[in-house]
Amino acid sequence: MILIYTHKVTPRVRYIFKHIFTRILMIPVDFTSKVEEFVAHNGPKLTYTRTPLSNEFFVKSNDLLFEQGVNDMDIVIQKWDEVPCFFKTGPKSSIPYDIFAASFYLISRYEEYLPHVKDKHGRYTAEQSLAYKYKFLEKPVVDIWAFKLLEALKEKFPDYEYKNRSFNFISTIDIDNAFAYKHKSLVRSVGGFFKDLVNFRLINVWNRFAVTFNIKKDPFDTFGKILSIKKEKDIKTIFFFLIGDYTTFDTNVSASKTKYRLLIKEMVDYAKVGLHPSYFTLNNPELLKKEKIRLEHIINMPVQRSRQHFLRFRLPETYQHLIDLEVEEDYSMGYASNVGFRASTCTPFYFYDLDFEIQTPLKVFPFALMDTTLNDYMKLTPKQSLGRIRDLKNEVKAVNGTFITLFHNESLSDYDRWKGWKRLYDSMIKISMV
Incomplete structure (x- = not known):
């Protein structure tokens, strides 16, 4: 256990230190704001405040973790070795940047609370993000910073027993159209x-x-293939079913159709299933509740996980609505137009609500790429896409993170705009298992 001293133990401090130490580095932490308790501690310890107490491991703190609410910030991006970083500390600090404040800024999606222009679907766009502007969107910098911190900790505390987490892969499948014609x-x-x-x-x-x-x-009926790959490679697979009423943006088979309900029930027997809330649930929490109840009636169990259709979500409202409905996991954290890490991490994290200044029970699983991003937005060929997938997977593997991909049953159909894409899913699975 590492003891953290700080002049004030705020919810933000607890939240981000636990994410970096406990979830990424597998190191338990405790906190104190009492100098005498910190001095008396014999094990590894770290001060996070404005000035060091003596010659301990010290990180000079930025004010961000001691503030409340959201303020416009002037952020200067520099390089820590070759890695972009911000919130420079100073000569007395054991590391050159306050990675705790920087990580909190990125993971809390602080910038998405600031005034911004939404796209035609009401979404925050990648182009407005710090990660896109400074070209680190395709790097899980929070995890990279954590591992650079680990190197410094090992130098300071060589006798401490450090644990390693293992690389994890999750394949997620969105069912926007279960069948093309049937x-x-x-x-x-x-x-x-x-x-x-x-x-x-x-x-x-x-x-x-x-x-x-x-x-x-039916060309979109690729469920047998997905399940056979899941079984053969022993992959964690999650299906997100769109069961909203028909609209311009929600064109799936009606949830009242027996065949569709049977398909959903069948998937529950072999994989995890989640809700794919329809397009207009963004501004309609009652509609979201209705669809959740509808899916629960089909699968006869509580709905625990969700991903917004069109990746339409707004912070903090969408996540607050999911929490009210006791949804435990969300998989919407990514961009439609760009691959990469929207929250700059490849480690699942609990949503921190900046409105109420609390860590919530909703766990966010950030995905790294989506098939329609590669095909429709980036206009890549399947071969080019595989190269980008390999690069992203290698970034995640380097920090033993969780690599999450988003495909649709349609993209395995080899039909219409997905001509030639059938083998990409299989190829992606192979490189993700290495």
């Missing part, structure tokens, strides 16, 4: 048929006909 309403099926016909999409006309009359399998 089990849609008559109006949607007929409308789709004529739309394809008018636009001379004759291949789609044939596929629609063949699937409807059971001549061919």
Whole structure:
């Protein structure tokens, strides 16, 4: 155990020190603001305050962890060796930057509380983030800083027994459209048929006909393949099902369809299942509650995990709504337009609510990449995408973090805009298991 002395033990101090020491470095910590208690402690100890007490391990503190609320900040990015960092400390400090305040700024998503311009879907954009502007979006810098801190701690306390965490991989699958043609309403099926016909999409006309009359399998029905890969490679896999009512942005099969409900029930037998709240739940907590209850009735168990459709979430409101509904885990932390680490960490963390200045029970699982980001936004080929996936995975592996990917059942279909992408998922799994 490492004892931390600070002039004031605030909720922010407890929160970020526990994330860095306990979750990333596997080192238990305790806190004190009493000098005599700190001096009497015989084990490893660290002071986090404005001036050192004597010659102990000292990190000069930035004011951020002792403030409340959100203020506009002037942040200067510099380099710690080759790693971008900020909140410079000074010559007496054992490390050159206050990584605790910097990590809190990034993980709490402090910048998303500041005034910003939203995109057409009401989302905070990657381009406005510090990580994007200073080109460290594709690096889990919080974890990298933690490991650089660990090197300094080992020099100061060589006899302490340090533990190592292990690399973890989670494959998550969003079900925006369980089926391309099957089990849609008559109006949607007929409308789709004529739309394809008018636009001379004759291949789609044939596929629609063949699937409807059971001549061919529905192209989006890739669940068997995903489950067989999960079983063969022993991968933790989570399916997020969209079960909202039909809208322009929510075009899945109706949750009232028996076949769709049976599919969800079947997935529960083989993998974890979560809610994919529909597009308009962003501004409608009652709709979110309705959809959660709907999924619970299908799977006959409480819904514990969630990921917002279109990655539409707003801090802190969306997370407050999930907490009110007793959802325990959220997987929305990432950008639609860019791969990388939105919260600059590849370690799951508890959401810190800056409105109430408390650590909440909602655990956030940040993902590193999404298939539609690679294909639709970045316009990469499957081969180019695999290279980016490998780079991101290597970044996570270097700090023994949790590598989380987001794919859709559609992207394994080899159909329409996903032509040639079928093998990418399999290839990604192989490199993620090495």
